[in-house]
Amino acid sequence: MSQVPRRTRVRQLAESVWPGRPVNGYANLIAARLRKLGDEASTGVLPVTGHGDGAIFFRGGQVVYAESGRTPLPVPGVTGLAALGLAGVAGSRADEQPGSPGQGSPAPSGHGGLVAARSVARLAETLAVTEAVIDAVTELLANDSRYAKFRHSDDLPPVPVRPIPVETLLAEVQRRHEILRQLAPLITPDTEVARQPSLDSPAVQVSQAQWALLVRAGRGSTPRGLAMHLGRSVFGTTIEIYRLIELGLLAVPGQPGGTDGAGGLGQQSGTSRHRGPGPAAGRRSGPAMSFIRALSGERASDG
Amino acid sequence: MILPEADELLTPAMAIDGFRLGCLVDASTGMILASLENSDALSPSTAAAGATDIVNVLTLLNGKLATGEILEDVMITFSDSFFMVRPVGRDPEPRILLLVVADRHRTNLAMAHRSLRDLCASFPS
Numbered sequence: 001m002s003q004v005p006r007r008t009r010v011r012q013l014a015e016s017v018w019p020g021r022p023v024n025g026y027a028n029l030i031a032a033r034l035r036k037l038g039d040e041a042s043t044g045v046l047p048v049t050g051h052g053d054g055a056i057f058f059r060g061g062q063v064v065y066a067e068s069g070r071t072p073l074p075v076p077g078v079t080g081l082a083a084l085g086l087a088g089v090a091g092s093r094a095d096e097q098p099g100s101p102g103q104g105s106p107a108p109s110g111h112g113g114l115v116a117a118r119s120v121a122r123l124a125e126t127l128a129v130t131e132a133v134i135d136a137v138t139e140l141l142a143n144d145s146r147y148a149k150f151r152h153s154d155d156l157p158p159v160p161v162r163p164i165p166v167e168t169l170l171a172e173v174q175r176r177h178e179i180l181r182q183l184a185p186l187i188t189p190d191t192e193v194a195r196q197p198s199l200d201s202p203a204v205q206v207s208q209a210q211w212a213l214l215v216r217a218g219r220g221s222t223p224r225g226l227a228m229h230l231g232r233s234v235f236g237t238t239i240e241i242y243r244l245i246e247l248g249l250l251a252v253p254g255q256p257g258g259t260d261g262a263g264g265l266g267q268q269s270g271t272s273r274h275r276g277p278g279p280a281a282g283r284r285s286g287p288a289m290s291f292i293r294a295l296s297g298e299r300a301s302d303g
Numbered sequence: 304m305i306l307p308e309a310d311e312l313l314t315p316a317m318a319i320d321g322f323r324l325g326c327l328v329d330a331s332t333g334m335i336l337a338s339l340e341n342s343d344a345l346s347p348s349t350a351a352a353g354a355t356d357i358v359n360v361l362t363l364l365n366g367k368l369a370t371g372e373i374l375e376d377v378m379i380t381f382s383d384s385f386f387m388v389r390p391v392g393r394d395p396e397p398r399i400l401l402l403v404v405a406d407r408h409r410t411n412l413a414m415a416h417r418s419l420r421d422l423c424a425s426f427p428s
Contacts (some may be wrong), residue, residue, distance in 0.1 A: 164305065204366050292353045292354050
């Protein structure tokens with residue numbers, strides 16, 4: 001029997017998967033397992049348990065679907081290229097009709113020609129589901145997750161996800177993990193946030209998506225909870241919450257510039273731009289999120 | 304690249320003189336949706352990440368200024384290239400970005416600017 005402690009073996013294996021990267025415990029072992037399934041052109045299901053229970057589905061060595069108990073299920077038509085204003089999503093967004101996400105109407109044709117309209121509408125549907133799949137894998141590859149025995153099966157979910165090569169998926173997941181590490185000193189998907197109670201000027205301008213979060217952020221709200229409620233990506237919602245903190249409209253209770261209670265914004269309908277109350281006088285000094293620094297694995301606190 | 308079939312949306316951008324790189328990027332998550340390149344010298348992921356960071360800063364600036372305006376485009380001039388970023392579609396929220404990098408010595412900036420505007424406007428809404 002090997003005399004090498006289990007934790008050391010895990011670290012050595014993980015280092016062989018992503019050399020030079022921070023060791024991420026069992027998540028790197030899952031990444032190695034995904035690569036192997038990709039190399040073997042496997043078709044079936046890899047159950048994952050731990051931090052976020054779920055499963056990753058393969059067809060011919062590519063990931064065609066994934067879900068986690070801690071992220072919204074894939075629902076076509078609410079995210080990604082849908083934001084182009086195509087596929088009839090503008091009238092069916094979750095932030096406009098809470099409780100009925102993804103029930104988009106057929107894509108309008110018109111300004112760009114029928115071929116292009118069909119093409120983009122199809123892409124919008126595909127990306128909406130793809131975003132949810134990547135969001136789920138991002139969660140499943142978190143610390144403390146473990147995979148179970150791979151089940152070979154041709155019975156896969158009938159969801160229109162474009163097959164994603166394992167390497168592409170892992171690169172995107174790693175990029176997201178780096179961004180979440182940047183944000184971790186201030187906010188995680190499970191950090192409670194609250195509206196700034198101060199209603200003094202100056203005014204600020206937020207997007208429609210941010211407004212939908214702002215009006216729903218009450219006592220005990222977390223990015224994950226809001227994402228689940230709106231049927232949006234947990235990762236994307238966490239970033240939008242961070243941006244609202246940057247604008248001074250939300251705060252993390254207990255952080256510098258934070259608030260001890262929920263704010264007083266009423267729910268308002270509106271267009272994509274809202275002039276809401278401005279930030280409180282006190283501002284937190286948190287990390288700066290940077291997509292470009294995430295590529296090289298830098299954390300905000302490193303620079 | 305997550306959605307290679309989105310390349311067809313980028314194909315018209317390749318007609319810009321001096322075209323080197325084009326990307327469609329999700330402005331919220333920074334994820335590259337599709338990319339086309341004429342040169343191996345540029346990393347699409349780096350260019351897309353930088354463009355998304357720039358738009359984030361400008362969106363934050365716009366949010367704090369609260370003038371009610373929306374971001375139309377960003378033009379950056381380097382010694383040898385132009386970086387052009389433009390939100391796609393008519394949605395005032397810049398959620399999908401089109402990034403085009405072009406060779407400065409072969410590109411007419413005004414024509415390229417017009418081409419990008421027309422391209423983004425051509426997406427059905």
